[in-house]
Amino acid sequence: MSTIDWQSVRHDFPILRREVHGKPLVYLDSANTAQKPEAVIQAVDDFYRRHNANVSRAVHQLGSEATEAYEGARKAIAAFVKVQPNDLVLTSGTTQALNLVAYSFALPRLQPGDVILVTRMEHHANFVPWQLIAERCGARIAPVEITAAGEIDLPALKAQLKAPVKILALTHVSNVLGTVNPVAEICAWARKAGITTVIDGSQAVPHMPVDIPALGCDFYAFTGHKLCGPTGTGALWARREHWQSMPPFFGGGEMIREVRFEKTTFNDPPHKFEAGTPNIAGFVGLGAAVRYLDGIGMTAIAEREQQLLAYASERLQRVPGLRLIGTAAHKAAVLSFLIEGAHSHDLATLLDLQGIAVRSGHHCAHPLMAFYGVPATCRASLAFYTTEAEVDALIDGIAFVRRMLG
Numbered sequence: 349m350s351t352i353d354w355q356s357v358r359h360d361f362p363i364l365r366r367e368v369h370g371k372p373l374v375y376l377d378s379a380n381t382a383q384k385p386e387a388v389i390q391a392v393d394d395f396y397r398r399h400n401a402n403v404s405r406a407v408h409q410l411g412s413e414a415t416e417a418y419e420g421a422r423k424a425i426a427a428f429v430k431v432q433p434n435d436l437v438l439t440s441g442t443t444q445a446l447n448l449v450a451y452s453f454a455l456p457r458l459q460p461g462d463v464i465l466v467t468r469m470e471h472h473a474n475f476v477p478w479q480l481i482a483e484r485c486g487a488r489i490a491p492v493e494i495t496a497a498g499e500i501d502l503p504a505l506k507a508q509l510k511a512p513v514k515i516l517a518l519t520h521v522s523n524v525l526g527t528v529n530p531v532a533e534i535c536a537w538a539r540k541a542g543i544t545t546v547i548d549g550s551q552a553v554p555h556m557p558v559d560i561p562a563l564g565c566d567f568y569a570f571t572g573h574k575l576c577g578p579t580g581t582g583a584l585w586a587r588r589e590h591w592q593s594m595p596p597f598f599g600g601g602e603m604i605r606e607v608r609f610e611k612t613t614f615n616d617p618p619h620k621f622e623a624g625t626p627n628i629a630g631f632v633g634l635g636a637a638v639r640y641l642d643g644i645g646m647t648a649i650a651e652r653e654q655q656l657l658a659y660a661s662e663r664l665q666r667v668p669g670l671r672l673i674g675t676a677a678h679k680a681a682v683l684s685f686l687i688e689g690a691h692s693h694d695l696a697t698l699l700d701l702q703g704i705a706v707r708s709g710h711h712c713a714h715p716l717m718a719f720y721g722v723p724a725t726c727r728a729s730l731a732f733y734t735t736e737a738e739v740d741a742l743i744d745g746i747a748f749v750r751r752m753l754g
Contacts, residue, residue: 371703421635460486525674526682
């Protein structure tokens with residue numbers, strides 16, 4: 349059991365000391381974006397104050413410092429998820445990463461009649477790109493269904509893993525339900541059937557230790573801003589043989605080796621897939637974020653968030669008229685819910701007036717909302733810097749709203 353002083357850790361986050369509408373901020377929207385510790389803010393500030401230059405090619409001192417900082421961040425991010433730096437392409441986020449897989453890997457390979465499996469619980473970022481390329485190549489999308497508890501129907505999925513299925517798109521952790529999927533087990537099934545696996549790790553990497561190679565997947569994408577890093581950052585890991593066989597997605601800048609009218613030759617991966625000027629300061633910040641999280645320890649973070657999840661789940665289940673959406677046995681600290689007689693947007697608005705930030709809406713998961721027969725939910729998503737007192741504030745806030753709405 350961790351002996352970390354979590355209240356002291358909380359002091360690392362300047363924004364958590366502010367007020368909203370005259371009330372102390374209670375931030376319960378970390379699945380949307382995580383707050384940033386002082387170490388990340390200082391790293392970005394220091395880069396712009398002391399090292400700002402473009403990466404690569406420059407021989408002057410600032411250019412060398414910027415390149416060293418950028419590539420140093422790549423090494424730190426790669427180590428965080430147990431992969432080699434040269435197998436990690438830096439992107440603007442998970443959405444760009446998944447589109448890169450769809451257009452550079454899948455589109456040239458798919459044939460009319462091929463099937464792409466997409467789970468019912470996917471974020472639109474791991475759904476829409478597959479629809480777009482399926483329309484272009486004649487492939488079709490087939491759903492992987494879930495149970496009422498919000499777990500993948502594993503026997504049904506196992507039966508689906510056969511020709512003409514070519515790709516399985518799967519979230520590691522659901523952004524709506526909190527469900528933690530058995531990715532390693534599923535990837536082993538898919539690999540045996542010759543099916544490529546594309547994993548969205550956006551909600552996993554910030555909340556638990558992730559060893560990507562141990563999962564046995566083909567592609568793994570994650571974002572930086574949910575990982576206490578700056579917005580506009582993310583990464584895509586792929587098996588090396590995939591990087592070697594894939595054509596570039598974007599052209600120009602550092603992804604080239606030589607350009608001639610007759611033919612352009614490309615750089616080696618990962619730079620082959622990193623066209624244009626990167627978000628250098630953002631990745632310097634993300635490098636600082638993963639070093640910060642490593643300093644706490646992802647095992648300790650996962651344990652703390654499971655404590656908070658248990659506490660919040662028990663308290664929410666006692667609220668009259670509250671319906672929890674997603675009750676999987678293995679969950680991350682995400683709680684989607686509805687209150688009888690209150691629209692989720694009204695509930696979130698009234699909670700905001702009490703300083704409580706929760707997310708309302710479809711959470712970029714229309715097919716999942718359709719499964720549960722609801723247009724939207726409220727979502728409280730917790731992080732290691734959340735406190736039990738903030739969970740209590742949410743419960744009190746819900747009670748206040750219920751009294752207001754009669």
